[in-house]
Amino acid sequence: MPHLLDAIDAQLAPWFKARGQGAYRLGQVRRWLFGQRAGGFAEMTDLPQALREELAGAFALWSSEIARHTQAGDGTEKLLSTLADGGQIECVLLRDSEPSPGGRGRSGRRTICISTQVGCGMGCVFCASGLEGVTRNLTTGEIVEQMLRLQRLLSPEERLSHIVVMGMGEPLANLDALLPALAEASREDGLGISHRRITISTVGLPKAMRRLAEIDPRYRLAVSLHAPNDALRRQIVPVAEKISLAEILAEADHYFEHSGRQLTFEYVLLGGLNDSPANATELADRLAGRTAIVNVIPYNPVAGLPYRTPSLAAQRAFRQALEQRGVSVHFRHRKGDAIDAACGQLRRRSRVKSQESRVKS
Numbered sequence: 596m597p598h599l600l601d602a603i604d605a606q607l608a609p610w611f612k613a614r615g616q617g618a619y620r621l622g623q624v625r626r627w628l629f630g631q632r633a634g635g636f637a638e639m640t641d642l643p644q645a646l647r648e649e650l651a652g653a654f655a656l657w658s659s660e661i662a663r664h665t666q667a668g669d670g671t672e673k674l675l676s677t678l679a680d681g682g683q684i685e686c687v688l689l690r691d692s693e694p695s696p697g698g699r700g701r702s703g704r705r706t707i708c709i710s711t712q713v714g715c716g717m718g719c720v721f722c723a724s725g726l727e728g729v730t731r732n733l734t735t736g737e738i739v740e741q742m743l744r745l746q747r748l749l750s751p752e753e754r755l756s757h758i759v760v761m762g763m764g765e766p767l768a769n770l771d772a773l774l775p776a777l778a779e780a781s782r783e784d785g786l787g788i789s790h791r792r793i794t795i796s797t798v799g800l801p802k803a804m805r806r807l808a809e810i811d812p813r814y815r816l817a818v819s820l821h822a823p824n825d826a827l828r829r830q831i832v833p834v835a836e837k838i839s840l841a842e843i844l845a846e847a848d849h850y851f852e853h854s855g856r857q858l859t860f861e862y863v864l865l866g867g868l869n870d871s872p873a874n875a876t877e878l879a880d881r882l883a884g885r886t887a888i889v890n891v892i893p894y895n896p897v898a899g900l901p902y903r904t905p906s907l908a909a910q911r912a913f914r915q916a917l918e919q920r921g922v923s924v925h926f927r928h929r930k931g932d933a934i935d936a937a938c939g940q941l942r943r944r945s946r947v948k949s950q951e952s953r954v955k956s
């Protein structure tokens with residue numbers, strides 16, 4: 596059965612037409628999906644019963660099953676989904692209680708973090724998602740499905756306000772499926788989240804950055820640097836063997852010229868590896884002259900990997916060294932630690948557990 600979320604309009608418009616139904620039917624289904632957060636066609640009560648049944652027989656609304664749903668005390672919720680072919684992905688809802696300027700009132704930010712691939716092929720040495728490589732790209736429907744599933748976790752008065760494409764996978768390696776999914780997110784008759792509240796995070800693939808700038812530069816772009824020079828970056832990010840920082844920064848600048856949006860550079864802080872004040876100073880010099888913010892992410896430990904989170908004193912020293920050179924710095928607060936909210940961790944834990952139970956039985 597075709598997955599409706601793969602291409603809602605392109606599938607439904609001709610389908611309704613063939614049944615002599617007005618074009619407004621498509622709008623009704625969209626409102627149920629994105630506005631009313633419906634869980635199935637049966638709930639779409641302003642469509643005739645027979646039509647709802649026919650829809651349910653013609654299209655699958657959901658293509659995955661929720662294997663696990665975890666909640667942390669800070670409001671973070673995480674879903675582990677099993678896809679039709681057995682692959683597993685994760686996505687996360689983050690709640691921020693501080694009211695954001697111009698934001699959604701008292702309820703604050705509601706950010707979802709979504710995946711674009713099963714696994715990841717980039718192999719960053721500290722990251723759980725890439726430990727077993729990449730299995731495949733997600734489809735558009737599988738990406739939209741994460742958004743709708745997470746939206747259904749909200750209470751009626753809560754609204755999604757931001758999307759970060761920072762789950763499993765390298766988004767720029769799957770732009771063809773990702774862009775139509777993000778278009779559903781930003782459309783007024785979709786989730787209605789404006790482009791500037793949608794951030795795509797990339798390891799820095801120059802050709803794909805160029806392509807994104809050409810197709811749609813309205814999204815915020817975050818580029819994972821993790822090192823101020825190529826020699827150190829090669830130890831942390833394997834694709835740096837083939838891609839230099841100079842190329843990445845040139846494409847980031849090009850994207851900025853097209854988008855006018857402040858760039859974000861991400862930097863995972865790994866104790867003893869890339870966290871010295873000298874590293875910070877070199878990074879600041881490298882980024883000088885750019886309208887950018889550096890998003891520092893203290894390492895979130897992954898079981899079995901030999902990296903460590905720097906001490907608070909080391910984190911503070913790194914921050915000061917950046918700020919002294921005029922860099923805008925943001926430290927990412929760790930949320931949802933108790934539920935393994937960092938990408939790839941829940942899937943990994945669930946696999947390790949099922950391996951353990953297999954060994955035991």
Ligand code: SAH
Pocket residue numbers: 717719721722723760761762764765766796797798799817818819861862863892893894895896897937938
């Ligand atoms: N492939 C994309 C998205 C990765 S997830 C990219 O490389 O940007 C978003 C960010 O989280 C990336 O900067 C990634 O390097 C970082 N990250 C991954 N695992 C982490 C961990 N265990 N601790 C801290 N940050 C991590």
